Amino acid sequence: QKEVEQDPGPLSVPEGAIVSLNCTYSNSAFQYFMWYRQYSRKGPELLMYTYSSGNKEDGRFTAQVDKSSKYISLFIRDSQPSDSATYLCAMSGYNTNAGKSTFGDGTTLTVKP
Amino acid sequence: DVKVTQSSRYLVKRTGEKVFLECVQDMDHENMFWYRQDPGLGLRLIYFSYDVKMKEKGDIPEGYSVSREKKERFSLILESASTNQTSMYLCASRPDRVREQYFGPGTRLTVT
Numbered sequence: 419q420k421e422v423e424q425d426p427g428p429l430s431v432p433e434g435a436i437v438s439l440n441c442t443y444s445n446s447a448f449q450y451f452m453w454y455r456q457y458s459r460k461g462p463e464l465l466m467y468t469y470s471s472g473n474k475e476d477g478r479f480t481a482q483v484d485k486s487s488k489y490i491s492l493f494i495r496d497s498q499p500s501d502s503a504t505y506l507c508a509m510s511g512y513n514t515n516a517g518k519s520t521f522g523d524g525t526t527l528t529v530k531p
Numbered sequence: 532d533v534k535v536t537q538s539s540r541y542l543v544k545r546t547g548e549k550v551f552l553e554c555v556q557d558m559d560h561e562n563m564f565w566y567r568q569d570p571g572l573g574l575r576l577i578y579f580s581y582d583v584k585m586k587e588k589g590d591i592p593e594g595y596s597v598s599r600e601k602k603e604r605f606s607l608i609l610e611s612a613s614t615n616q617t618s619m620y621l622c623a624s625r626p627d628r629v630r631e632q633y634f635g636p637g638t639r640l641t642v643t
Contacts, residue, residue: 452631467629
């Protein structure tokens with residue numbers, strides 16, 4: 419079983435919809451939680467970063483971490499066609515060698531105009 | 532802005548060739564990583580380095596080696612390329628003080 423499981427998708431929504439992207443994990447040592455966005459034929463870029471439990475908001479994006487349930491989410495409000503991309507969750511422990519991250523497999527989102 | 536560059540965007544090589552993929556970062560990051568990304572398999576860590584001349588195996592090191600002679604440069608070497616090494620290769624770097632990684636644009640390698 420993988421340490422990090424991500425909702426596989428693909429996901430297709432109309433413009434303006436609220437999108438929820440989710441990951442579960444099994445390693446209770448994870449303390450750092452990240453979301454990356456990857457456009458087609460490009461490298462991933464950091465979107466959101468959260469330490470431990472709680473919510474973090476950045477514009478239309480909200481990252482949520484529930485460590486008791488080992489569950490993280492990324493919400494996108496008022497989704498736009500430019501949000502169409504693959505979203506990767508990633509996690510890291512405090513003492514993980516070189517700060518290695520464990521990545522989910524990604525969810526591909528398409529926002530239709 | 533952090534910049535991670537990779538030597539080629541697209542590369543086509545023949546089976547048995549020795550292949551070098553170069554990665555350079557300009558932000559003095561201590562840690563560097565090589566991944567491959569395949570549909571349905573996600574990002575898989577090949578090797579990483581936490582200091583010059585230091586390297587550690589990731590999850591799938593077989594068939595690969597790495598070199599880090601200078602802090603800013605991390606090279607991935609395919610000793611004898613095989614068709615199952617056809618993939619997107621991504622380099623990333625990270626400073627010690629944070630956990631998030633900064634990725635390069637990727638090299639799409641095709642081995643025929």
